[in-house]
Amino acid sequence: MKYEVKVDLKNRSEEYSFTEVAKQANGSAWLKSGDTVILATVVIDETEIVKDDFLPLTVQYIEKTYAAGKIPGGFFKRETKPSDFETLTSRIVDRSLRPLFPKGFGYPTQITIMTFSVDKESDLQVLALNAASAALFVSNIDINTSVSAVRAAKIDGELVLNPTLSELNRSTLDLYLSGTKDDLLMIEMRSMGGERVDSSLVLDPLMDPTFSAPIITTHVSNAIGEDELIAIFEKTEQLLFESNAKYEEAFKAFKKETMEIEYKAHLLNEEMVKYVRENHFADIKSAMNQMAKSERSTALRSIRKKIILEQEDWNEAELKDAIENVKKEQVRAQILNERVRADGRALNEIRPISISTNVLPRAHSSCLFTRGQTQALVVLTMGGPKDAQMFENLTDNGTQNENFMVHYNFPGFSVGEASPIMGTKRRELGHGNLAKRALEPIVNLDGQTVRIVSEILESNGSSSMATVCGGYMALRAADIETSDVIAGIAMGMVSEGNKYAILSDIMGLEDHDGDMDFKVTGSKEGITAMQMDIKLGGISLNVLKEALYQAKEGRAHIIDIMVEAEKNIEFNDGVLPSTDFFHIDPSFIGEIIGQAGKTIREIIEKFEVAIDIDKKEGKVKVTGKSKGGVKSARDYIEGIINAPKVAKIEYKVGDKHKGIVKKIVDFGAFIELPDGTDGLMHISKISDQRVEKVSDVLKEGEEINVEILEFKGNKISLGRCH
Template identity: 70%
Template sequence: MKYNIELQLKNKQESYAFGQVAAQANGAAWLKCGDTVILATVVIDETDFVDEDFLPLTVQYIEKSYAAGKFPGGFIKRETKPSDFETLTSRIVDRSLRPLFPKGFANPVQITIMVLSVDDEADLQVLALNAASAALYVSDIDIFNSVSAVRIGKIDGEIVVNPSLSQLEKSTLDLYLAGSKEDMLMIEMQTLGSDEMEIVDIGMVDPLIDPGMGTSSIPVRLSNAMNEDELIEVLALAQVELAKANSAYESSFKPFASAPFDLQCKISETDVDMIEYVRANHTDDLKRGINQMAKTERSTALRTIRKNIMKEKPEWDEHELKKAIEAVKRSMVRTQILDEKVRADGRGLREVRPIHIETNVLPSAHASALFTRGQTQALVVLTLGGAKDAQMFENLTDRGTQNEAFMVHYNFPGFSVGEPSPIGAPRRRELGHGNLAKRALEGACVRNGQTIRLVSEILESNGSSSMATVCGGYMALRAGDIEMADPIAGVAMGMVSEGERHAILTDIMGLEDHDGDLDFKVAGSKEGITAMQMDIKLGGIHLDVLKEALYQAKEARAHIIDIMMNSEENIELNEGTLPSTDLFHIDPSFIGDIIGQAGKTIREIIERFDVTIDIDKKKGSVKLTGKNREGLRGARDHIEGIISGSTPVEKVEYKVGDVVKGKVKKIVDFGAFIELPGGVDGLIHISKLSDSHISKVSDVLKEGDELMVEIVEFKGNKIGLGRAK
């Protein structure tokens, strides 16, 4: 492959080839970065157009297993349904490029991005957008603005631009920003879990232990939230890098751009007479319709207005009238916000809708929370498990399989918005909203080795069900007695702008999302942000406006968190169904006493208290997991009694020549394992079972037999036995 362009960008080099592959496409770019090769193509249907008011753009990001020298996983050795990563990456590219297309563009466009070769340090989401933008830039579609992506990490307190994947694993920040030379178009941000701990005196070791046991200091995870001022500084740095990169792309790609063909945008002019008639005669009806909170009620009200006007003007085209009513409605909503600072439902610009929270409404679930904000309602259900319950997955850049131990699954059934649609596999939007809620909560969650699954069932939706999932998710975690570094809440922000005027809206509802210019979701604690997602409908946003929105969102989060904290005080755990976990530390020198001779002591604790025990011998950490708190408390008391000396531990010491009675525990081909007094196991070889030759141990012994044996040797911790004379 002969590369036409080689660009040295921040911490990476990209090489592009144009005109050598996929010649039938309207535009194609072959991108190489390290050992990663990506082909992006753009195809437009010049003869067809969509007779609806939306852009018919489809983006498909596809990973090929051969790119990493792998076979597709599973029974079928062919790429089939896209992975979650592929779906989310397609969504990111779509959201980044969609603002480039002019209003009225109605021809179907297909952007395909194929990963053909990969190295394990490649940031495929950044490269996918860069390749797609390059293909669009050199195509014969009349778009001559470059859009690119930059990822920012924070490693050991230092900001790193375009970190490698191994660097990103050590980062406490993952910020993905897409934009042009002038504007930010799309933001995905999360703060990552930190291993940094501080020692805090908590008064008592654990709620399971009586307060009379005294005070104790334990390690507590530090908050991973990023404050607004620091985030603005990082965004400003990212915007500088985007300006540099896009300038380089445009100057380099320009010689390879095709001449644009004459493509007409389908800009439908709304009938002015209809608009004036609606304003003059039905303004009050429209106000009443707009103030209908629910989407279904509002739609019914607007449909009634349309039917009434058609009776008055039967010669009019009903479809054109519908557009006229929509135009007047949009203008009324926006004008009222900008001029009167009052929203359609009567709220002020900074006002959050009423919130109601119930916890553990499902008695058989481990934990649950029903979070209602206005006419948006999320039922979030928590399930706890062990390591074996984690979701196995493997990304193209992974050297092996990984386990996802914190999952958020978001479901959006049609009935939540009054639509009679069937429930099927999760769509891109559902995967994206679940991923946003996961990113908001995961870094603040202290899992202690557990696998956590949150399922959000959206029961009603009128604005930002993803942020209701964040709030309900936090409450479900606390209702399941899961420790959190910070209370986490989320809020959706919007904006309406006309010329130099703009208004930032807190907790937007569906109407404001539809008729506004910004969809900006912010999740985090009172101190800072843990996750953020922004989509621009204007074509860009400036940092001063973004800063205003961030601080207004912080004010709203604090208000929501205060309500959540009041509700948290009233949580009653599902004691009968909630599995319990206890994690504490001991002096590693006592671990041998807890395990006992050949594991006898620890087996007795497990059987007696019906718990599982995991011990880290190096760190001295002990993790207990049980079906109920009584068993957990008893097991911990027993272990601490062994350490303090109040619980007697049977210790038997042997020396060569001792003769004892043992029981056959297990028969193997080469001998038998014998359980000795004190829970110690020894091995008697087949050659020492009899003076004469025997071919099978089972000829002379069976499990459960008792016999006299002699200690004949020690090999490390292993005891060799012989038949006593």
């Protein structure tokens, strides 16, 4: 392969070939970084132009398992539907490149990114965007701007830019930025949970030298503060700008001659705009007060029908655009000039919130979270290690288990649309992933599996943030310990020239007509996850900092409401599984397990629990279907440990002792000897006469006289003596 360009970057270099492969595409780029090889292609359909105001762009990121020397698992030995990682990577590339296309570009466009070889230290999401941007830059489409990505990590308190995957796995921060040499376009961020020593639980060995319990650690969220995050943005953004300048300088020699493209003419009928503004402004302002999308659409449709009756020769499609334009003007002007939003709220005001927990009596836990006209029913189910979702990324050495899942569903009826419920869409997967990133740092499941499902029942903005809030409440309604209280809020912005307004808790109207969609999740102290898309080409860090602090204020308000709602939680005790963790002296483990596992099996069957014991450290985990069963099992185990000890007896053949009938079986009876040792009395040794049924002669709990007949390995054979 002939590589025509090499770009040296922070901690990494990239080599590109633009003339060797995929020559039928409008643009292609073969990228090699380390041992990773990616091909990105861009193709447009020149024979079709979409008529409405929509960019028909499709991005597909595809991983080939042969890239890592693997054969696909499962029944079908070829790649089938995209993995979650592939879908999320496609979304990242789409959101980063979509702003580059000129207004009026209406040709269906396909960007395909294929991973052919993989270096297990490579950041495939960064390389995928860089390759796609390179293919788009050198294509014959009139796009002359490079977009690239930078990832930042925080390892042992130090900022690391463009980390390897091994470094990222040790990081407490995962920050992904994309942008051009002038503007920041997109942010994806999450904090990673960790552990800290709880010093209040570590005893001083000088005070109690006999104490040997392990040091206790506490799970922490590693939420990051706003000021620290802005400082990291400054360093990361600067590297992003420098990298794009290098790309554009290196790629411009390979840019194809720009093709002639017919752009969609989307011209407003100014006569209609003026008429609507002068004669129906009040009607449109009133329609904006219809907060539900369906109600607002109905009101605007009524205005349009009314005007058509007044102006019978007008084109209804053009009139619809004119009304939409006046509506957008009204929404933005009212926010910028009057500092009042369409629903009458102040810029930083949060809509009314109501929270009901455990509304589903047979679910392990549930929460109905309502904020304004957005409502999420969030349901949590607990399971064991076997319930985890198995998956394997291309860079993994083997299969992994995902034991914390957040699934988000957005049916059409939530926005008043008559649409069928089909498979999971990219947007649903992305919103669920955002909520997972927000909540995962605050839970330490220690082997449990938790699945959270958010059913959006009504949506007027920010349903993903309702999922975060409802998800936290569902965790608490399941009595799952969390290291912090987490809420989410969606921020927006409207700007004209030097004037701008930042909006808290945006509704659908403000998302549609605004300039920014900025979702922030975290505690009162810091941020656990965030996602930002800029519609106007960039944002200054000063404005971003202001938005972050306004979001912090909004989160604190929501958290106060959530904390108050926690006080009213009533657990579904009849169906809620329970788990208990405690420590025992490892020397007692043999007694808890019992001879051939007899004792521990009895505990499991009697109390309907599962028991895991760490034989080295003495950690005991008891899981069951009810709190009562788990508590009883723990009490039983502690009873074994605390029971008075009986000295072991050295038994000999011919010794006679009193024993207790512990269990009757078809072939005889198990007898407990004075020191707790069990022996077997065969049915033939119970009586001098033939015994047909053991239970006719012996009763469980009965005390009898026995004689040691013989030893068979570790087993004692007994006979009855009178």
